[in-house]
Amino acid sequence: MASMAIRLVFIFDNMHPIRWIAFLSKSVRTIVSGLTLNIFTVILGGMGLVAVQAEVVRQAFLNTTKQEFAKALPQIAEQQQGEVLQAVKKCFETYEAEVTEQINGDIAARRSELVNLLNQKESYDVNRESESTRLNQIEMQMKSSLEQLSTLQQLATKTGKA
Secondary structure, three states, X not given: OHHHHHHHHHHHXXXXXXXXXXXXXXXXXXXXXXXXXXXXXXXXXXXXXXXXXXXXXXXXXXXXXXXXXXXXHHHHHHHHHHHHHHXXXXXXXXHHHHHHHHHHHHHHHHHHHHHHHHHHHHHHHHHHHHHHHHHHHHHHHHHHHHHHHHHHHHHHHHHHHO
């Protein structure tokens, strides 16, 4: 042991002061970082254990809650049956009213379209009949004009021969 101490004293005595400071600095850094890392490791390990423990407690709570709900659910369902039935009926009545309103709106729109188309057809039929009458009158006038021209031509032909 004494010889080791002598050896260390000899090493430190022969060291340059800058090397001595660097050696001490390294040693202090090693000690501080070792302590710091150990502390952080202990803290992180503790946090991990707490997290695992919290997860176990959460799972136990969920299982217990599930079991209690399974026991109480039939009684709750029986108590709430009338309210749920009324709520469902109200939803369907509201839905029926909305759908009926939309269907009636669609029917009214289609009815107005059909009335409009019917009016257009009647207007077209009236226009077609009046146009047909007008064309028949023009045809009659042209026939009478043609007959008059034929008569005039025959007269002109007879007078030209005579």
